[in-house]
Amino acid sequence: MSRGMYLYPWDLHEEGVETVTDRLRAAAIDTVFLATAYHAGKFLRPHAPSGKVYFPHDGTVYFRPRDGMYGRLKPQAAPLVDIFDAIGSLAQKAPDLKLTSWTVGLHNTRLGLLHDDLVCRTAYGDPLFNALCPSHPEVRDFLVSLCVDIGKERGVSEIALETPGFQAYRHGHHHEFELVELSPTAESLLGLCFCNACCGRARESGIDVAGLARSARTALDRFFETGETLAGELQDDPDWAAFIDWRAEVVTSLVRRIRQSLDASASLAVIPTVQSPNDLCWREGSDLASLARAADRLEVPAYQVGPDDIAADMAKVRQAAGSSARIGFILRPSWPHLRNVRDLRVCVGAAHRHEAESISFYNYGHMRLQSLDWIAAANGVHD
Numbered sequence: 001m002s003r004g005m006y007l008y009p010w011d012l013h014e015e016g017v018e019t020v021t022d023r024l025r026a027a028a029i030d031t032v033f034l035a036t037a038y039h040a041g042k043f044l045r046p047h048a049p050s051g052k053v054y055f056p057h058d059g060t061v062y063f064r065p066r067d068g069m070y071g072r073l074k075p076q077a078a079p080l081v082d083i084f085d086a087i088g089s090l091a092q093k094a095p096d097l098k099l100t101s102w103t104v105g106l107h108n109t110r111l112g113l114l115h116d117d118l119v120c121r122t123a124y125g126d127p128l129f130n131a132l133c134p135s136h137p138e139v140r141d142f143l144v145s146l147c148v149d150i151g152k153e154r155g156v157s158e159i160a161l162e163t164p165g166f167q168a169y170r171h172g173h174h175h176e177f178e179l180v181e182l183s184p185t186a187e188s189l190l191g192l193c194f195c196n197a198c199c200g201r202a203r204e205s206g207i208d209v210a211g212l213a214r215s216a217r218t219a220l221d222r223f224f225e226t227g228e229t230l231a232g233e234l235q236d237d238p239d240w241a242a243f244i245d246w247r248a249e250v251v252t253s254l255v256r257r258i259r260q261s262l263d264a265s266a267s268l269a270v271i272p273t274v275q276s277p278n279d280l281c282w283r284e285g286s287d288l289a290s291l292a293r294a295a296d297r298l299e300v301p302a303y304q305v306g307p308d309d310i311a312a313d314m315a316k317v318r319q320a321a322g323s324s325a326r327i328g329f330i331l332r333p334s335w336p337h338l339r340n341v342r343d344l345r346v347c348v349g350a351a352h353r354h355e356a357e358s359i360s361f362y363n364y365g366h367m368r369l370q371s372l373d374w375i376a377a378a379n380g381v382h383d
Contacts, residue, residue, distance in 0.1 A: 001351075001356065001358060003030055003379055004031035004328075004360035005361050007032050007033060007363070007365070008035050008054075008056075012034070012090070018093060021097060024097070028376060031358070031360070032098070033160055033360060036062050036153075039056070039058060040055070040109065043366065045366065047368065060076050060077060061081075062078055062087070063081065063087055066152070069149050071138060073115060075146060100158040104162045105143050106143060106167070108130075109129050112129035112130060119195070120198075122193075123192065124217060133166070133198060135197035135198045140254050151262050151263055151265070160270075160299050161271060164271075164272075165285035166191070166250075167191065168191045171274070185229050185234065189216045207246055235282070245287075248290060250285060252294050253294075259296065269297050271299045272286035273286050276313075278316065292327070299360065303330075310331070311346065328357055328359065331351075331359060333361055333378075334366070341377045344377075345377070345378045361375055
């Protein structure tokens, strides 16, 4: 079983490639998941050698994109790239560590604000600028080109693609705020896309998407006025279920195209959701079994709180993805998810039971260095 660490290029730059990779090797880490396309944030870094708070530039990449590969949607290199080649530095100084490009795909507010005709839209027509819509041909072309471009970088052996499709309504956007407690159904309805591309393609597939949009507005209007919500789950209604299945095929077909476009030297892992628990992944158009067949493997966040709930979530993922699916799980060995090394060992054991081929840890820059000791112990370094 391989063991990986999620890592930001700014932490690698400030702490030094040798220092960081020595620490990872000491914890029996053999793979680095390096952020190469990423979004904005406000990140607390407990062991950073200088400032403790970092604001990454929104919707930028951490390599030099090849301009000729793109159309209207073009990646923008972060300013850090001018002074530090994170991919090249790892390939040169730590060739023994497998390098996976952690690539955030369609969550890109910078591009959404520049091209609002390509973003997801609610049933009311509200643009969701943080979410490029995977139904748009230009968006699909962009994501294929981005993955192929990164796959050409020296040393990159895998793309771990996050947000390959739709996004849920809540995504931790800057000052995301409401004074109405959203019911699960209301949150789901707000996150469904009814942009022109989705409506056109769904209609061609025989789905009454205009009727579904009206139903969504009616249900949401009633909820906003009185708090009354739809009874049951959307998936239990045949019309909504058909739309949800159609969305899943939009995402699966895009992932399949990316896999077919990559060189044989680079494999494709899909991070299917940022929802917790993982059975909410349908909100993002993710069908675990279909994505496992379209990509080389799944890289699944196990971000519940406490080892029991994490283990239960792993079991549901394995059941949904199927016995033949190649799965890796991502753990957060820190507050609030896990309290100590014993909790981490329980989760590692659960991953083994559910036939995970890898375990990865999130995230080097966010956690205390103490968490590396937990990882080392859970990986059997001191046994």
